[in-house]
Amino acid sequence: MVNLVSQRAVDSLFHAFFALTDIRAILRSTAPAHELNESEQERVRVLLEEMGRQLGVLKEELLR
Amino acid sequence: MRCTGRIETRQVEELYINIDPIQAGGRLTSDAMKAIIAYGDGYSVCDHCRKPFRLDFIKTPPVDQFHRELATFLNMDIARVVPGARRGFQAIAGAYVGRGDPVLLTALSHYTEFLAVEAVGGMPLEIAKSTSGHITADAAADKIEEVKSVYGRNPSLLFIDHFDYQFGNEHEVKGVAKVAHQYDIPVLYNGAYSVGILPVDGKELGVDFVVGSGHKSMASPAPSGVLATTSERANEVLRTTASRGDVTGRTFGIKEVEMMGCTLMGVTLMGMMASFPTVRDRVKRWSRELEMGEIVVQALRSIEGTRILSEYPRKHTLTRVDTRESFDIIAQKHKKKGYFLSSALKDRGIVGLIPGATKVWKFNTYGLSERQVQHLADAFVEIAEENGLAVSR
Numbered sequence: 275m276v277n278l279v280s281q282r283a284v285d286s287l288f289h290a291f292f293a294l295t296d297i298r299a300i301l302r303s304t305a306p307a308h309e310l311n312e313s314e315q316e317r318v319r320v321l322l323e324e325m326g327r328q329l330g331v332l333k334e335e336l337l338r
Numbered sequence: 339m340r341c342t343g344r345i346e347t348r349q350v351e352e353l354y355i356n357i358d359p360i361q362a363g364g365r366l367t368s369d370a371m372k373a374i375i376a377y378g379d380g381y382s383v384c385d386h387c388r389k390p391f392r393l394d395f396i397k398t399p400p401v402d403q404f405h406r407e408l409a410t411f412l413n414m415d416i417a418r419v420v421p422g423a424r425r426g427f428q429a430i431a432g433a434y435v436g437r438g439d440p441v442l443l444t445a446l447s448h449y450t451e452f453l454a455v456e457a458v459g460g461m462p463l464e465i466a467k468s469t470s471g472h473i474t475a476d477a478a479a480d481k482i483e484e485v486k487s488v489y490g491r492n493p494s495l496l497f498i499d500h501f502d503y504q505f506g507n508e509h510e511v512k513g514v515a516k517v518a519h520q521y522d523i524p525v526l527y528n529g530a531y532s533v534g535i536l537p538v539d540g541k542e543l544g545v546d547f548v549v550g551s552g553h554k555s556m557a558s559p560a561p562s563g564v565l566a567t568t569s570e571r572a573n574e575v576l577r578t579t580a581s582r583g584d585v586t587g588r589t590f591g592i593k594e595v596e597m598m599g600c601t602l603m604g605v606t607l608m609g610m611m612a613s614f615p616t617v618r619d620r621v622k623r624w625s626r627e628l629e630m631g632e633i634v635v636q637a638l639r640s641i642e643g644t645r646i647l648s649e650y651p652r653k654h655t656l657t658r659v660d661t662r663e664s665f666d667i668i669a670q671k672h673k674k675k676g677y678f679l680s681s682a683l684k685d686r687g688i689v690g691l692i693p694g695a696t697k698v699w700k701f702n703t704y705g706l707s708e709r710q711v712q713h714l715a716d717a718f719v720e721i722a723e724e725n726g727l728a729v730s731r
Contacts, residue, residue: 292372299368301352303707306687 283335358690363555373612414566422561446502475513506656637715
């Protein structure tokens with residue numbers, strides 16, 4: 275039986291994609307100037323932190 | 339920047355305000371983008387397809403539930419997903435139109451309605467529009483009588499667009515359907531510019547079929563769409579196969595003939611499904627979308643010589659405008675000729691106007707934020723003033 279040890283890595287990959295997608299949506303809704311208001315900036319901050327966490331997991335899982 | 343090989347990365351929506359009249363309602367939600375990332379492979383929704391092996395029975399992901407929700411959303415009995423509204427037209431025409439049959443369309447019908455009739459050998463005939471640019475019940479009645487008198491029979495089907503693609507005008511769907519039914523003519527409602535952006539109630543409108551476009555108005559990838567019908571009509575347009583191979587004796591279960599079996603089997607369906615909760619909710623905010631559109635319409639009307647060719651007050655966010663007596667006069671002397679307007683808009687981060695268009699053109703404000711709408715309205719006024727056109731503020 276295959277041991278699905280990489281499930282965590284695959285989940286992280288998608289979480290990272292999804293966080294980036296939410297940032298993409300903010301770029302769209304604020305085009306063309308991309309002058310983000312406070313709540314939009316806070317949202318981007320949270321999403322970038324999430325991205326960083328997920329990239330950390332990918333490093334842990336794939337660069338062992 | 340390239341995605342890969344020779345394919346440029348499309349960044350239009352990230353970098354600009356896009357006012358292209360046909361693209362506004364099809365812009366994806368972030369949920370749809372996420373689903374697309376996960377379901378890009380060809381037959382990705384088929385992992386858990388089990389007997390009776392048909393798309394609308396798949397439980398994981400919940401495709402079966404989505405079909406029921408689509409029907410409820412449109413207040414019809416049964417719904418199917420189709421590869422674009424045009425394939426919905428084609429399926430219905432395939433079920434009702436025979437070779438040489440007269441079929442009623444309108445003077446504002448989309449070309450794909452003509453093609454759907456032509457494909458099955460039908461004869462497309464147009465209901466004239468009124469001087470105000472509307473399709474009325476009276477005009478439909480007149481045309482039906484004319485068809486009866488010339489061809490000796492009723493049209494076999496009638497297409498009516500709720501809002502047309504040329505002006506974004508609203509037409510008398512309910513009245514037209516009532517007249518058609520007096521002659522036992524089935525009515526196909528073309529909701530390419532309504533289903534997914536404003537509330538649509540098929541039963542209230544009294545139509546037999548509601549066809550919508552996923553990529554035009556349901557925040558979905560192309561080609562996608564919906565065909566919904568009543569339980570009375572379902573057996574006709576959604577008939578199941580009776581074919582049997584004469585050599586092999588094979589049969590093909592309950593595949594639906596006009597659907598050509600399964601329709602959207604991957605990324606298109608998942609995009610539709612992922613956007614659906616947002617779409618179902620956003621139709622309730624249609625009046626706000628109209629208010630946003632009005633800001634731009636007012637800005638354009640303030641520019642001397644500019645006329646709104648669509649019905650006014652506006653009932654849709656797609657608007658046709660005549661600038662032959664304003665921006666086109668500038669174009670005649672400008673060094674960039676007709677390209678000056680699209681160029682000046684692009685300089686302000688706005689795209690979607692056909693490059694070179696300064697005479698009669700269309701735009702759509704659907705889905706833009708208030709900031710974006712204000713930016714757009716200001717841009718038109720600024721460009722007018724910079725080029726010496728009078729603006730009444």
